Amino acid sequence: MAIRKILTTGKHLLCSCLILIAMPIITYGKQTKPNIILINVDDLGWRDLGFMGSAYYETPNLDKLAGQGMVFYHAYAAAANCAPSRACMMSGRNTPAHGVYTVDQSERGDPKTRKIIPTPNRDFLPDSIYTLARMLQDNGYVNGTFGKWHINEDPLQHGFDLNVGGSHRGNPGSGGYFSPYKIDFIENGADGEYLTDRLTDEAIQFVKANKDNPFFLYLPFYSVHTPIMGKAELIDTFAGKPVAEGQDRADYAAMVASVDQNVGRLMAVLDALDLADNSLVIFTSDNGGIRDISYQTPLRAGKGSYYEGGIRVPLIMRWPGNIQSGSNTDFAVTNMDFFPTIKSIISAEVPADLQLDGQDLSPLFSNQSMEERALFWHFPIYLQAYNPREDGGRDPLFRTRPGSVVRKGKWKLHHYFEDGDYELYDLEEDPGEKNNLVRSQVEIRNQMIELLEAWRLEVNAPVPDQANPLYDRAFEMNLINQQLNEL
Incomplete structure (x- = not known):
């Protein structure tokens, strides 16, 4: 591996x-x-x-x-x-x-x-x-x-x-x-x-x-x-x-x-x-x-x-x-x-x-085999960046934005609630999560989405969807660009 x-x-x-x-x-x-x-x-x-x-x-x-x-x-x-x-x-x-x-x-x-x-x-x-x-x-x-x-x-x-x-x-x-x-x-x-x-x-x-x-x-x-x-x-x-x-x-x-x-x-x-x-x-x-x-x-x-x-x-x-x-x-x-x-x-x-x-x-x-199972994470909140230059996050403003994650076997799927985006990674070949396969591995993506949605329904996981009236897209993009220019 x-x-x-x-x-x-x-x-x-x-x-x-x-x-x-x-x-x-x-x-x-x-x-x-x-x-x-x-x-x-x-x-x-x-x-x-x-x-x-x-x-x-x-x-x-x-x-x-x-x-x-x-x-x-x-x-x-x-x-x-x-x-x-x-x-x-x-x-x-x-x-x-x-x-x-x-x-x-x-x-x-x-x-x-x-x-x-x-x-x-x-x-x-x-x-x-x-x-x-x-x-x-x-x-x-x-x-x-x-x-x-x-x-x-x-x-x-x-x-x-x-x-x-x-x-x-x-x-x-x-x-x-x-x-x-x-x-x-x-x-x-x-x-x-x-x-x-x-x-x-x-x-x-x-x-x-x-x-x-x-x-x-x-x-x-x-x-x-x-x-x-x-x-x-x-x-x-x-x-x-x-x-x-x-x-x-x-x-x-x-x-x-x-x-x-x-x-x-x-x-x-x-x-x-x-x-x-x-x-x-x-x-x-x-x-x-x-x-x-x-x-x-x-x-x-x-x-x-x-x-x-x-x-x-x-x-x-x-x-x-x-x-x-x-x-x-x-x-x-x-x-x-x-x-x-x-x-x-x-x-x-x-x-x-x-x-x-x-x-x-x-x-x-005792050397007994165990059936592979899915692992889930649910984080319906925001966590701001420590150091945009070093964090390695999805964007320079936050270490993570609201979302859920599932891993099963070598596959790991991220779901972000703000824009409904998904990221899919093959951890066996890409432990650094650099190559998003969400468009090339459509069947795996859909299976993982189904798995994640079923789990969230089963555990009654809250998925926030109410728009923030204070959100300012122009302000956000300007701040992101400033950070990216400094990186």
């Missing part, structure tokens, strides 16, 4: 072939159920890791973790920015089910450049939603979260027993990666203490305190979200390093390195406490990286865009004895799959009316 050929150019990559060996029947260790450890890095790009092909960032601990578990090369966030992705992951439901589409308001960008009135956004996950944490709590788990929450005021209201540092806040604030901190539910450490280190310290204490009980450890680092602030000694190690295309910021590399070091610390504690074999570790990112900071070549665009660079994310799952070490897969997955997968492996008792939009991935652990 073209994508795999590109991936295998990285010197730290795992074997490029699909290595899935038949697994034994799943059994647990001395506890009746495995511990669940979910590490969710903020804005970490798909290729910002050594095992994913980066020649600039250094991630030896994560490369080791990848070699001990399964790497998912076609893993996706359920949304292209922070809050909706986290809402989808914790609820197991796609955006139309909970209405969290973005951070803050849906009317982003200059009102004169928006042709339609977007769907209103819900800021927080509704209290009525049965979360992954609630399911684990109801099934005997002790739950702790350490870091960015972002989908209501307090994660204790959604099934956690302990919260350090999590609230509605989406980033640590100006200068906030060093104590004294500016986030909620955390006591300041010594002056200059680094937030990523502190959150891991707290997580390690939680593991030690609950080593004899099944626990759910959610570790959503604020890193590597802006402001870009690395530790000085790590910045120095990258300052003179040869750069790769679009990956050249020593301060960002230092943040990635801190995440890597702290994951290594946590994994060492699991080993020391003899917990590794009875712990499912999931490592991922909440959305694509910011392209103005780090390119995800060959993928197009970045955070906030529904091109691949905005939604494709790194994903490792490790569970010794149940997931073959050194394995990998091209099966397309989403962070909404975590909920049903965990539900399956712990044989959870859940409410009879529970609905989940993801799929149990545990058959992949």
